[in-house]
Amino acid sequence: MDFDPVLLARLQFAFTIAFHIIFPSFTIGLSAFIATLLIRWMMTGREHLHRLARFWTKIFAVSFAMGVVSGIVLSYQIGTNWSRFSVVTGNVLGPLLGYEVLAAFFLEASFLGVLLFGWKRVPPWLITMAAIFVAIGTAISAFWILAANSWMQTPAGHELRDGIAYPVDWLAIIFNPSFPYRFLHMMTAVYLTTSLVVLAVGARYLLAGRHLEEGRTMMRMAVGMLALLAPLQLFIGDQHGLNTLKHQPIKIAAMEAHWDGSKPGALVLFAWPDEKAEVNRFELSIPGGASLILKHDANALFDGLKSVPPVERPPVVPVFFAFRIMVGIGLVMIALGLLGALLWWRGRLFDARWYLWSASQSWWLGFVAVISGWVVTESGRQPWIVHGILKTADAISPVPAATIAGTLALFVVVYGIVFAMGIYYINRLINAGPQGRAIEPPEKGTLGRPLSSATDAAREALAKG
């Protein structure tokens, strides 16, 4: 059998990074949620807020640990799979990635330690400060990684000498044209992701008739976030799209399955893009809709896929469908947020069982939306790994396809076992609820490193059966 090393290297990297992104997109928002709970607890003194903060800190710990573990792999995989990319962009991207690692490293070594094991040793206000710093620190980590990714989409502030990128202006590199949009879009996405998980857990408790006080608080905070952020995300996403149209028009053409640039773009609701025939099959669309959104004029023109030869186009099918999944989920989030707000206003948020049930099923939506969004932006960038500078096919390491295929299989097996166990423990923790050892401080002499404190709570959860 003949393997394509480029495809395999991409598959392997996509697998490990998709696994990794699940955890940060949860922990960034969760750390902010915990900090908010603690601030509210400091201000009101209501004990259930304290219980909730402790409970979610345990879940945060195990998620953060899995994020770190899967992140270590990535810091080596850039070299194992993309050595030519490392050479060409190392001068520019190296420091951005380095700062990301330092930020995460620094956090784990300092404030997270205080947050996890400090409950009996330091005063509450210091714990609250540590939680705030963890929330800021995870956001800083995201800042650097998104700066690096945005530079790959819209490179700026560099010069090319003998095909190697050299930094000229660090501010221009960091704040490259797509960075502000991508950063806002991603941060809103991760806060929405966490809100949905919190909403689902709160709804689950209310449906089961236990932990009512905690469940109500979680529902109220999550509905508030969703009602605010989900509509805002629609606006930010739209602005991000306009920015992409300016810098990466072919990505937009793939997202909209827009082939012919000489006609206005239709808003394609469903279709099967046929890349060989360069048309959409089974198309259901609103004529002029895409032009209206992107150009604010139903008759305006924008570049179609046919404006570049086929080798310059991204794969249309994954980009097109991933975009529709992301937007579809975004609309569901808006519905959940606004309906929840309406019920809250009517005083029926905790009684409407149909809403509680829908909410309790919605925990996975954010994760799928985030991964879909990444498929859109990363696949949409193809055939480039760094837009206009380096093609993905030229970026790979001199490693035979069979080696990559073999290690890919190993990754699937090991990650499958390890992360299945981790998610199983998180689920047990959530089932056990904010009580017992899940919220107790560690025993005397314990240092709550992320995984060990999770272990502690998991033992409790298991003991309950």
Add this chain to the structure above:
Amino acid sequence: METYLPEIWAALIGIAVALYVILDGFDLGVGILFPFTHSDAERDQMANSIAPFWDGNETWLVLGGAGLLVAFPLAYAVIMPAFYIPVIVMLLALVFRGVAFEFRSVARTSKVYWNVAFAAGSTLAGFCQGVILAGMVIGPKVENGAFAGGPFDWATPFAALCGLGVVAGYALLGATWLVMKTEGTVADRARRQGKLLLLVVLAFMAAVSLWTPLAVPRIAERWFSLPNFYYLWPIPAVTALVAFLGWRALERGGEITPFFASIGLFLLGYLGLAISSYPYLVPPSLTVRQTAAAPSSQMFMLIGTLFLLPVVLGYIVFVYWLFRGKVREGEGYH
């Protein structure tokens, strides 16, 4: 300062790797020694002695990987593809053992499997690190600044020697750590194992010291030409002295000295290999300076590193101080 940026970065990464080898070395070593006891209570005691430290120790590996990309992208781009299989197997082994370590304390019926996974993962990770080290000493095949060899170039007899040597070395660090941090039967057994391992490690160090100059003329010339030999002979002499002190401390019931003697042996071996390789980062083709990132990139990152590194180091000192003293049987952090 700008002129010496590559050397500063080489020193920083060298320190990070040395810290990693010593710190993760002892907890990997405890994992390697896991199969050599039959009592689960003793295994718990061994595990408890490293519980507060192991994951912090492992984070130095990230700094090694990311630091190399930041400061020496060309070297990173040669080393990672050249050692593709050992690097990825090492990472997966580390992931696996880390999780096995935590799960074994939660599990009831499946504890024996997690014990096996912890021991196997620790041993495999150490072995892969030895293989990578061997490949770095000999040097991968490089053409036009890129790796030009095959996927199994690293699989040599010398790599097997170094792989086993590193496993033995980590086991020695682990055994002397247990001598220092535990009591009773665990400490007694560790003391016996430590003596045996000390001899084994010395044999491996001697084998590597003979093999490398015989196989690589560049290394023979570095050590045995005059006047180099006048300056370098103290290194083997000090190694012998440190080994003797460690042995005597193990004989006479010393509790702390053996651990620090093992660290000393590691550092001396590390220094010896660095002397063999300098000024190459990827011998025999790419020097520290040839692979360095643009000065502006190295400087930009150096500012942040010099600011944050002391804080991280301070925190580590604090953690080790907080958990000083011995772990007794039946008592633990878990």
